Amino acid sequence: MRTRTCRVIAVLFVGLMTMSVSACGGDGHAGTDSFAVGLLLPGRSVHRWEHSDKPLIEKRLKELCPRCTMEYANAENDAMRQRQQMMSMIIKGVRVLILDAADTRALRSSIQEAHKAGVPVVAYDRLAEGPISGFVSFDGAQVGRLQGEALLEAMGDKAKGGNVVMMNGDPTSPNAAWFRNGALSVITGKVKIARSYDTVGWSTENAHANMSAAMAALGPDGIGGILAANDAIAAGVISALKSARVGELPPITGQDADLDAVQRIIKGEQYMTVYKPFGKEAAAAAAMAVALGRGEDLRDVATTTIDSPTTKHIPSVLLTPSAVTVGNIQQTLVDGGVYTIDQICTRELRPACDKAGLAR
Known part of the structure; x- marks a missing residue:
């Protein structure tokens, strides 16, 4: 009672x-x-x-x-x-x-x-x-289109028939499908989508595990490009590739313009990100x-x-989002007030920043 x-x-x-x-x-x-x-x-x-x-x-x-x-x-x-x-x-x-x-x-x-x-x-x-x-x-579809277009550009002649791994976002987020469908509208029929993974929690650790599985299935040299839905996922992908001692990394996309991702782009580890x-x-x-x-x-x-x-x-x-590659970091992120040169260009990155034309 x-x-x-x-x-x-x-x-x-x-x-x-x-x-x-x-x-x-x-x-x-x-x-x-x-x-x-x-x-x-x-x-x-x-x-x-x-x-x-x-x-x-x-x-x-x-x-x-x-x-x-x-x-x-x-x-x-x-x-x-x-x-x-x-x-x-x-x-x-x-x-x-x-x-x-x-x-x-x-x-x-x-x-x-x-x-x-x-x-x-x-x-x-x-x-x-x-x-x-x-x-x-x-516009999530435009985010995906920007990623797909950049990936095709980076792959160049290797895009035709080349293996692409889709590293999608969290399946509980409607944005993940929005991004994926936008990318597919660009790359379908132009590359071979060899593997596609969902990344629970948009987690770097889960992305690392999924990339390891993709390499086990396709071989490190059997992957021509990786469409990573965001920068946290890209970080896990790159970590897995480095752990497998892959010498030349394939083109890898991203999203969110995280500072770490911008620095990876300058180092040549990540091809692009999407700035929102x-x-x-x-x-x-x-x-x-x-x-x-x-x-x-x-x-x-x-x-x-x-x-x-x-x-x-x-x-x-x-x-409206915009694509960021090494060629427009200055115009998009520095001139736009997102980051300063000093924030991006650590002492270790100074030679690469000079090469990229990032001026103090």
Whole structure:
């Protein structure tokens, strides 16, 4: 009897909290400039989340709404943990959530709960399922096309009939399929896709294991190019190739313009990466969150709409990525203010930087 009573009290407590949150997120607060925005990021395996996206979103949020505050949580690639973090933020009274889902399907029910509580959700970088209010990301198909085009260019005459290994992203992320399909639209029929692997958690370690399996199946010399979905995966691929003492590395793609990846490009270990101006993405997400917190329409922020498997006509901002190779690091990343020459060009890399034309 006591256990049952405790359960009833717990249910009533959660219900009351939800009602309270719903009231806080409702129209009664429209137009006010003192509210909390929750930011939920998926993990730390991708360098950009903690080092770029979080500080950029927080900075822009403060610029747009000086009296607003930000609650932050990182899911460590655990969807259940992210669900708990999301519910905790709703109970605390955040008025808007910016969510980069660790697993877009697994978070659907939590997004539905947020919707019921009157807390709008902006899907960030990955298109989450459920009743989201806005979406900010980059054109994933274009990311894949840039990778595919660069790989074909790097392979040159060896592309025809050459073996390519696809090192895809995490299968729980819709972006992984978006990138892969974009790349396939370019390389299908022009190369032989000898092996294709999914990389759970976008993990460097899992990419290393998958690359080792590809070399065991095809032989180190039987791989003409590697389409790695992002820079963390590229790092694992290169690590595996070096462990196998492969002399001349095949062309390898990437994404995110991580500093380590830029340095690998200068050293000739990685052929390219895709730069996505995270500042613009963060700014758009912050603008959406502030507009929703004030009860404003998103049409002044969104530039297009997109459909998810569950929701139609989601107000969206889809930004344009760009390819980075050794020939345009200066123009794209240095002149663009992403990195300084001193950050990129360590003492060890100075001769290679000089050769690449990177000027102080």
